[in-house]
Amino acid sequence: MTPTVSATAISGDVGSGETSAVDVVDAALQRVATLDLNAFLSVRTEAAQTEAAEVDRRVAEGESLALAGVPIAVKDNIALKDGPTTCGSRLLEPYVSPYDATVVTRLKAAGAVVVGKTNLDEFAMGSSTENSAYGPTCNPHDRDRVAGGSSGGSAAAVAAGAVPVALGSSTGGSVRQPAAFCGVVGIKPTYGRVSRYGLVAFGSSFDQIGTLATSVEDAAQLLEVVAGSDPSDATTRPEPVGELAAGIDDWEPRGARIGWPKEYFAAGLDSKIRRACETALERLAAGGAEIVEVSLPHSDYGIAAYYIVAIAEASSNLARYDGVRYGFRAPADDLQSMYFRTRAAFGAEVKRRIMLGTYVLSAGYYEAFYSKGTAVRARIRSDFDAAWEQVDALLAPTTPTPAFRIGAKIEDPLEMYLNDIYTVSANLAGVPAISIPYGAIDGLPIGVQLMGPPLSERRLFEVARFLERDVGSGSSP
Numbered sequence: 001m002t003p004t005v006s007a008t009a010i011s012g013d014v015g016s017g018e019t020s021a022v023d024v025v026d027a028a029l030q031r032v033a034t035l036d037l038n039a040f041l042s043v044r045t046e047a048a049q050t051e052a053a054e055v056d057r058r059v060a061e062g063e064s065l066a067l068a069g070v071p072i073a074v075k076d077n078i079a080l081k082d083g084p085t086t087c088g089s090r091l092l093e094p095y096v097s098p099y100d101a102t103v104v105t106r107l108k109a110a111g112a113v114v115v116g117k118t119n120l121d122e123f124a125m126g127s128s129t130e131n132s133a134y135g136p137t138c139n140p141h142d143r144d145r146v147a148g149g150s151s152g153g154s155a156a157a158v159a160a161g162a163v164p165v166a167l168g169s170s171t172g173g174s175v176r177q178p179a180a181f182c183g184v185v186g187i188k189p190t191y192g193r194v195s196r197y198g199l200v201a202f203g204s205s206f207d208q209i210g211t212l213a214t215s216v217e218d219a220a221q222l223l224e225v226v227a228g229s230d231p232s233d234a235t236t237r238p239e240p241v242g243e244l245a246a247g248i249d250d251w252e253p254r255g256a257r258i259g260w261p262k263e264y265f266a267a268g269l270d271s272k273i274r275r276a277c278e279t280a281l282e283r284l285a286a287g288g289a290e291i292v293e294v295s296l297p298h299s300d301y302g303i304a305a306y307y308i309v310a311i312a313e314a315s316s317n318l319a320r321y322d323g324v325r326y327g328f329r330a331p332a333d334d335l336q337s338m339y340f341r342t343r344a345a346f347g348a349e350v351k352r353r354i355m356l357g358t359y360v361l362s363a364g365y366y367e368a369f370y371s372k373g374t375a376v377r378a379r380i381r382s383d384f385d386a387a388w389e390q391v392d393a394l395l396a397p398t399t400p401t402p403a404f405r406i407g408a409k410i411e412d413p414l415e416m417y418l419n420d421i422y423t424v425s426a427n428l429a430g431v432p433a434i435s436i437p438y439g440a441i442d443g444l445p446i447g448v449q450l451m452g453p454p455l456s457e458r459r460l461f462e463v464a465r466f467l468e469r470d471v472g473s474g475s476s477p
């Protein structure tokens with residue numbers, strides 16, 4: 001794997017004229033072209049070169065850009081003007097986006113250059129990128145294993161050194177889980193912290209765009225650029241974003257209260273991942289943090305609640321792919337068969353969710369399933385609210401195991417869903433959560449997760465940076 005220069009370093013060098021955005025972007029395009037992981041669904045060679053030249057021109061004119069010349073990969077469910085946004089689906093294969101997502105507009109304004117769009121589970125539904133209509137993404141640490149999902153392409157692209165940073169999206173864990181499997185940093189911010197305008201909807205009350213990077217600082221810097229309120233997305237939070245990266249190195253654990261939710265350390269957790277979490281807690285304690293055992297009593301119901309409420313929302317959101325308004329339209333003699341044939345082009349997992357989601361919303365079953373799901377969700381939220389009265393942040397595993405083999409779980413949806421056991425709760429509660437690489441099992445990366453109260457992204461970056469420094473020093477884990 002090629003070591004990548006950090007986004008922060010690139011931006012500094014391009015900003016000072018030490019190097020040009022054109023050279024940096026050309027080098028990234030070459031790495032992308034030789035990458036053999038099925039991480040990219042499309043590459044923007046010419047557009048990226050033109051945009052890089054434009055960045056060099058702006059720098060020469062004295063503009064100061066937060067991400068000057070930084071090559072970035074964007075998950076292919078985020079709209080980029082005049083290019084494809086397939087969502088990993090045949091349904092959107094012919095679709096060309098007429099506009100940029102707000103995050104893309106902000107990236108361009110900050111001088112970042114999108115080099116390509118990355119692979120994902122179809123409509124972001126999955127935990128392995130195997131549900132992509134374009135084939136699975138391979139894990140750069142072991143090509144026979146999954147990169148995680150649904151932002152598997154973004155995580156693999158960063159882990160393999162093709163780009164220093166990438167954007168993903170999370171509805172139930174799709175940034176943290178692939179980040180953990182590929183050994184990179186990934187954050188799902190507070191619900192509403194980043195605009196969803198131009199992000200293809202899956203579960204609208206969960207969806208959130210997140211950042212992936214090789215370092216905590218880069219993940220923070222990128223989030224700082226894309227976060228913030230947006231008149232085009234009424235669910236965005238009005239609070240100012242503030243500085244998320246500058247000075248995070250100065251944080252010390254003394255006086256901080258870090259909780260470990262006991263329900264996350266129960267049966268089913270790989271003993272080495274448990275050990276990595278314990279080591280992280282020990283380091284924080286050695287630095288002066290108070291470590292507190294916390295209970296999130298409704299954690300066991302997280303998967304069930306998530307896979308009811310999220311698919312209900314998905315079945316409604318995906319009704320728009322009818323062959324009339326967007327993308328693919330199957331040839332047919334009459335309207336009814338056109339609908340049928342068009343929607344038959346969804347993959348198996350998406351069909352399963354549309355059917356189950358429609359079922360849980362239907363008269364007679366709504367109370368038994370959807371209402372129960374939302375009631376459980378409210379309890380999970382209250383569990384977190386109670387936790388924040390005791391602690392500043394929670395530390396837990398990101399996944400129960402390291403990356404599994406391609407094909408190992410694809411025939412068993414429930415097995416696949418259970419993989420999200422530690423990530424769905426932060427999405428149900430709308431709180432921010434980050435995964436950072438913390439050691440390895442037989443060469444496969446392990447992720448440790450930090451969760452915090454709404455809008456505590458900066459604190460999460462500080463704690464994550466402390467642990468990252470510790471890993472970097474070679475003293476642990």
Ligand code: GLN
Pocket residue numbers: 124125126127149150169170171172173174175202310420
């Ligand atoms: N793995 C979860 C699912 O399949 C989460 C996906 C996501 O966060 N987009 O729904």
